[in-house]
Amino acid sequence: MAWEKFNPNLAAHDLVQDMKWNPEIRKEFKQNEKAVLDRYPLLLEERKAIEERDFRKLYDLGMHPYLGGQLSRFIWGNDAGKGAVEASNKLVASLQGHTRDIPKS
Amino acid sequence: MAQIVFAAGAPHAPAIVGLFDKAPDESRKVVTDTYAAITNELRAAKPDVVIAFANDHLSNSRITFYPDFLIGTAAEHTGPHEWFQEWIGCRDYTAKGNPAVAKSLFAGMTRRGVRMTVREENLKFDDNISVPVTMTNLDKTDITLVPVLQNCTVPPFPDAGRCFEVGHALRDFIEKDLPGNMRVALFGSGGLSHEPGGAKYYKIDEDFDRRFLELCVGGDHKALLKEITVERMEEAGTGGTAEVLSWFPVMAAIGECKGRSFGYTGWPSFRCGIGGVIWDLKTKQ
Numbered sequence: 001m002a003w004e005k006f007n008p009n010l011a012a013h014d015l016v017q018d019m020k021w022n023p024e025i026r027k028e029f030k031q032n033e034k035a036v037l038d039r040y041p042l043l044l045e046e047r048k049a050i051e052e053r054d055f056r057k058l059y060d061l062g063m064h065p066y067l068g069g070q071l072s073r074f075i076w077g078n079d080a081g082k083g084a085v086e087a088s089n090k091l092v093a094s095l096q097g098h099t100r101d102i103p104k105s
Numbered sequence: 106m107a108q109i110v111f112a113a114g115a116p117h118a119p120a121i122v123g124l125f126d127k128a129p130d131e132s133r134k135v136v137t138d139t140y141a142a143i144t145n146e147l148r149a150a151k152p153d154v155v156i157a158f159a160n161d162h163l164s165n166s167r168i169t170f171y172p173d174f175l176i177g178t179a180a181e182h183t184g185p186h187e188w189f190q191e192w193i194g195c196r197d198y199t200a201k202g203n204p205a206v207a208k209s210l211f212a213g214m215t216r217r218g219v220r221m222t223v224r225e226e227n228l229k230f231d232d233n234i235s236v237p238v239t240m241t242n243l244d245k246t247d248i249t250l251v252p253v254l255q256n257c258t259v260p261p262f263p264d265a266g267r268c269f270e271v272g273h274a275l276r277d278f279i280e281k282d283l284p285g286n287m288r289v290a291l292f293g294s295g296g297l298s299h300e301p302g303g304a305k306y307y308k309i310d311e312d313f314d315r316r317f318l319e320l321c322v323g324g325d326h327k328a329l330l331k332e333i334t335v336e337r338m339e340e341a342g343t344g345g346t347a348e349v350l351s352w353f354p355v356m357a358a359i360g361e362c363k364g365r366s367f368g369y370t371g372w373p374s375f376r377c378g379i380g381g382v383i384w385d386l387k388t389k390q
Contacts, residue, residue, distance in 0.1 A: 003260045006260060008259070013168045013169075014167065020188050021229070064258075064302075064344070065301065065303045066302050066345075069301050079194075080120070080191065080193060084123075084192055085374075088307075
């Protein structure tokens, strides 16, 4: 991704930061994602991209990839050996526009 | 005059802890050799304090209000922050802080034209500080820690030239402002090539990494600044490779010294090129 698309105003950045800093919000996001998203002034297409797990779209809108990577871990898993690997596989598949798993090495 | 007695740079990729057991032997050897050398030589240098430049991965500040250099002035530094524990897979630690040096650094750099910021509460440490502290068992020594969390990822961030100015100011600060008998270690934490969260998450730029290590070892700062530009870093992995900028204030502070590296691995599942450097301070040219 090139930085020319970077948009620090996106509310998705604050969503990720808040989840990172507050386990209660993470829990709520798992149980009722809509209720959490409702509290952030997300652009319509920004929200749709989160709901559809469309990271390519989120990055095209200007999301910072480091926080995009963390968003993928809230969704698919955060543990070192397993969940985080799955999260990065799915994230990369979304960014590259396919549904294959990325080989491990 | 306070003295710089140790200087090194190394990556902090979480997978060198969490996926260490799954890595091939030659990759494990690079991790082990690098951090064993850093651990042993750091202790042998008997520093009172280690000032660690480590990039912040958006863990402590909102993206709309983002400091370039954030000094932790706490009396103790505990980590990793809760959410990062399972991700890194490292143990908990509490390293001794050094509020006096941290506050002096803030004042000293401010007077020398470098905008830094401070936070008194425990900073939220992810792999940036947690990996080097636990790999070296720094928390089990009497060496105190002053973390300086550097912005290497929210543009516009301080570039290589600016990081050198910061390092020159740092050297002046250490020589003139710190107590005369103080022994200071410098550590740069970050890199090598990687693109966290990006489409090239699994790509490592070995050419960049090997050349960067070679230039660090060679100690020719002009050559380093000419080749290792932010543009080249971004090409080698957007948003991650520029973490090597945390090594630049360290290199600038010690001047042109030869260094030693302890091998290199670009094992894809580390999702980051791995190799470190210790500089031989006596070989200053």
